Amino acid sequence: MDFSNKNVLITGASRGIGKATALAFAEKGAMVGLNFRSNVTDAEKTLAELTGEGHQLFQKDISKKENTKQLVDDFITAYGxxxxxxxxxxxxxxHEVDKVDFDHWTHAWEDTFKTNLFAAANLSYWAAKAMMKTGGGRIVNVSSRGSFRGEPTKPAYGASKAALNAMSQSLAKKLAPHNIYIGVVAPGFTETEMAAETLTPVERENLLRESPFKRMAQPKEVAHAVLFLASEGAEYCSGTIIDVNGASYLRS
Structure with a gap:
């Protein structure tokens, strides 16, 4: 896969899957814009690790709808x-329904959807408008295994990712005539910094048992699927959801 002369904007790019995806695109020749909300230290570290020159950081809280247009505008100003x-x-x-009060419950749903669904929808809107003017493009959305199997301790997370899948497939149909192609990658639990920080030893062991590989996904494995969907030649895969979960959850 060659992404020379391609300009790529990645949200949540300071670490984890976003960082691995940025590294992979840069290695293949792309010019990469890394969006992050607040973690300046990690964002600067990621930027410093990218192959090539000209990559930039774009600090914006995309859960605020006005920032989504500004992010796309700033990126296009920088790269054309x-x-x-x-x-x-x-x-x-x-936010387990049998353990939290109503305020916690409602805030969890609102905050989760603002970032996981509404931000992606709004950025897709502004990106699509821009891509229509330049002959097309690619949008790849990072979903989750939880969109299919359910998330009993985080139902808003599972619901937001299921909605992201549906939105992606709707846009795939609508935007194909404009040469804009939509793909989705649905990872299982991935070996990220967040996992290392939050998982207890027991939780980690239980997760490892879910896959016949007896391990979690590596961020670069998820990034590989993202790059495939964004690559030349993958156009007829528009609307596809690729599972990257080590056969831990299989769906028909």
């Missing part, structure tokens, strides 16, 4: 056009 958008940013909040 947007070829590929990767909607990777996401949050996950525990």
């Amino acid at each position: 056009r947007l070829d590929i958008l990767v909607n990777n940013a996401g949050i996950s909040i525990f």
Whole structure:
């Protein structure tokens, strides 16, 4: 896969899957814009690791709808056009219905959907408008295994990712005539910094048992699927959802 002369915007790019995706695109020749909300230290570290020159950081809280247009505008001002958008940013909040009060419950739903769904929808809107003017492009959305199997301790997370899948497939139909192609990658639990920080030893062991590989996905494995969907020749895969979960959850 060659992404020379392609301009790529990745949300949630300071670490984890977003970082691995940025590294992979840069290695293949792309010019990469890394969006992040607040973690300046990690964002600068990621920027420093990218192959090549000209990559930039774009600090914006995309859960605020006005920032989504500004992010796309700033990116196009910097690079001239947007070829590929990767909607990777996401949050996950525990809110077990039998354990939390109503305020916690409602805030978890509102905050999760603002980042996981509404931000992706709004960025897709502005990206599509820009891509229509330049002859087309690619949008790849990062979903989750939880969109299919359910998330009992984080139902808003599972619901937001299921909605992201449906939105992606709707846009795939609508935007194909404009040469804009939409793909989705649905990872299982991935070996990220967040996993290392939040998982207890028991939780980690239980997760490892879910896959016949007896391990979690590596961020670069998820990034590989993102790059495939964004690549030349993958156009007829528009609307596809690729599972990257090590056969831990199989769907027909």
